[in-house]
Amino acid sequence: MMSAHPGLSQFLERIVRRSELKQAEKSAVLSLSSRPLQLRQNAGIIRPGDKTDEATLVAKGLVGRFDSRRNGDRQLTAVYIPGDMCDLHSVPVPQAGWGLVALSPCTILKIPHAEIRKAALDFPALSYAFWRDTIVDGSILSKWVSNLGRREAKPRLAHFLCEMGMRFETVDLGSRTDFTLDMSQAQLAEVIGVTAVHLNRTLQELRSEGLITSQQRRIEVSDWEALCRLAEFDPTYLLLARQVPRLP
Amino acid sequence: MMSAHPGLSQFLERIVRRSELKQAEKSAVLSLSSRPLQLRQNAGIIRPGDKTDEATLVAKGLVGRFDSRRNGDRQLTAVYIPGDMCDLHSVPVPQAGWGLVALSPCTILKIPHAEIRKAALDFPALSYAFWRDTIVDGSILSKWVSNLGRREAKPRLAHFLCEMGMRFETVDLGSRTDFTLDMSQAQLAEVIGVTAVHLNRTLQELRSEGLITSQQRRIEVSDWEALCRLAEFDPTYLLLARQVPRLP
DNA sequence: CGTACCGTTGACGGTGTTCAACGTAGGTGG
DNA sequence: CCACCTACGTTGAACACCGTCAACGGTACG
Numbered sequence: 001m002m003s004a005h006p007g008l009s010q011f012l013e014r015i016v017r018r019s020e021l022k023q024a025e026k027s028a029v030l031s032l033s034s035r036p037l038q039l040r041q042n043a044g045i046i047r048p049g050d051k052t053d054e055a056t057l058v059a060k061g062l063v064g065r066f067d068s069r070r071n072g073d074r075q076l077t078a079v080y081i082p083g084d085m086c087d088l089h090s091v092p093v094p095q096a097g098w099g100l101v102a103l104s105p106c107t108i109l110k111i112p113h114a115e116i117r118k119a120a121l122d123f124p125a126l127s128y129a130f131w132r133d134t135i136v137d138g139s140i141l142s143k144w145v146s147n148l149g150r151r152e153a154k155p156r157l158a159h160f161l162c163e164m165g166m167r168f169e170t171v172d173l174g175s176r177t178d179f180t181l182d183m184s185q186a187q188l189a190e191v192i193g194v195t196a197v198h199l200n201r202t203l204q205e206l207r208s209e210g211l212i213t214s215q216q217r218r219i220e221v222s223d224w225e226a227l228c229r230l231a232e233f234d235p236t237y238l239l240l241a242r243q244v245p246r247l248p
Numbered sequence: 249m250m251s252a253h254p255g256l257s258q259f260l261e262r263i264v265r266r267s268e269l270k271q272a273e274k275s276a277v278l279s280l281s282s283r284p285l286q287l288r289q290n291a292g293i294i295r296p297g298d299k300t301d302e303a304t305l306v307a308k309g310l311v312g313r314f315d316s317r318r319n320g321d322r323q324l325t326a327v328y329i330p331g332d333m334c335d336l337h338s339v340p341v342p343q344a345g346w347g348l349v350a351l352s353p354c355t356i357l358k359i360p361h362a363e364i365r366k367a368a369l370d371f372p373a374l375s376y377a378f379w380r381d382t383i384v385d386g387s388i389l390s391k392w393v394s395n396l397g398r399r400e401a402k403p404r405l406a407h408f409l410c411e412m413g414m415r416f417e418t419v420d421l422g423s424r425t426d427f428t429l430d431m432s433q434a435q436l437a438e439v440i441g442v443t444a445v446h447l448n449r450t451l452q453e454l455r456s457e458g459l460i461t462s463q464q465r466r467i468e469v470s471d472w473e474a475l476c477r478l479a480e481f482d483p484t485y486l487l488l489a490r491q492v493p494r495l496p
Numbered sequence: 497c498g499t500a501c502c503g504t505t506g507a508c509g510g511t512g513t514t515c516a517a518c519g520t521a522g523g524t525g526g
Numbered sequence: 527c528c529a530c531c532t533a534c535g536t537t538g539a540a541c542a543c544c545g546t547c548a549a550c551g552g553t554a555c556g
Contacts (some may be wrong), residue, residue: 124368127376131340131382138386144393145396
């Protein structure tokens with residue numbers, strides 16, 4: 001077997017973090033064939049409405065999922081980091097309603113749906129694991145609906161920083177209190193659901209209150225506890241703890 | 249075989265609408281054992297953080313999924329109608345981060361996770377169909393993130409009415425322009441992400457602009473096209489069209 | 497007949513938007 | 527090497543949407 005692309009190992013680690021897999025199942029994941037691509041910042045990956053027969057795995061950089069309006073406004077509905085499969089959804093549902101864009105310079109792996117389906121068919125535990133992985137995505141979305149609906153800009157931003165801190169720490173790309181979030185303030189605003197102007201002011205508030213310091217794109221959280229309190233952040237929705245039930 | 253509860257048939261119809269199933273697979277769904285429950289309005293079904301070993305199927309009425317804040321504010325992150333399985337998620341991930349509440353008087357069916365897992369194990373196509381069903385849920389959430397983040401109250405409400413109209417029509421509980429949405433304005437406000445006071449004013453705007461009429465809890469859409477235009481509503485995200493790929 | 501829930505209204509204040517402008521850093525071509 | 531350009535962060539002022547608080551009327555129900 002050709003040695004797997006490191007991106008596949010990252011993906012496997014992500015899966016295994018939440019689902020117990022046997023050796024054969026792990027090998028099946030590592031032997032998925034993949035087509036690496038380098039992308040410039042703001043490069044489009046999937047346009048809204050596109051039909052695709054490949055899934056997208058992030059190996060390096062940040063990828064955003066977005067929904068756009070007629071007037072050109074865009075809302076980012078997910079931010080993917082290395083090891084994340086952006087559109088595992090597209091395997092059972094190949095017609096995307098959303099778009100994918102490289103938020104920073106990126107390396108991605110394109111993996112044929114057919115391969116993933118075959119793996120899911122050969123190993124029910126994998127099918128189950130992919131299902132569970134999809135639920136993590138939904139769980140994060142659900143939390144974001146709640147944040148957008150009921151919180152003001154400051155706690156919303158705080159919550160996003162907490163979330164990204166935890167996720168980067170989990171994949172060893174920094175610690176929860178010190179990580180690089182390689183996206184512009186305009187892109188951040190598209191996540192938080194405010195204008196770029198207001199995001200800038202909100203970020204300044206967090207800085208002036210001594211919760212974080214940020215220069216360039218590096219975020220240092222000076223007071224993690226206070227940030228979590230402001231955000232009412234409770235990481236259980238990220239489903240980082242491995243859950244029990246496995247297919248027999 | 250004992251004759252199945254009608255709720256199970258509704259669920260099967262929902263699944264079959266999006267995934268092609270063979271006879272044996274259909275029977276497996278219909279023979280899931282279920283425990284019916286009658287619920288009063290506002291009765292809690294799952295409290296946030298609860299662990300459960302049963303999934304919840306709506307047979308009659310409306311069920312809401314919510315996330316709540318320390319100050320008591322609540323955001324509804326999903327509204328389920330008859331035929332929907334509220335927490336198919338809970339099968340692979342039994343620890344819920346959210347709560348479920350009866351938005352109206354309800355009949356629900358409790359179905360043991362073990363049964364669903366067994367069905368998924370026996371029939372990979374079912375596992376795949378459940379996965380796909382979970383994605384529908386996520387797709388709706390994704391659209392809601394976009395609505396909450398980028399739209400004002402009026403188009404947001406319009407979008408929700410369009411969505412519910414389509415969904416009720418799909419399950420034959422009315423037409424997209426004439427249906428009963430059995431929830432209070434306060435509950436609606438918890439969906440739209442505004443206060444009850446503002447929701448009331450927004451509803452009046454829709455009425456005074458001749459887009460809808462509503463008395464009691466019955467919604468009549470006077471101008472479907474205009475409502476869709478205001479909402480920028482495009483129903484593809486509901487995944488009502490059956491998608492092709494099936495496990496071989 | 498009281499109570500509880502629900503829809504409705506008015507006045508006021510705050511959060512976030514809009515529009516316009518400016519500063520800086522990095523990159524490119526003359 | 528400097529002029530120019532573009533992307534990005536930053537600031538100010540006016541305004542709009544929406545939240546808050548408080549109150550009132552109708553209806554169902556015990």
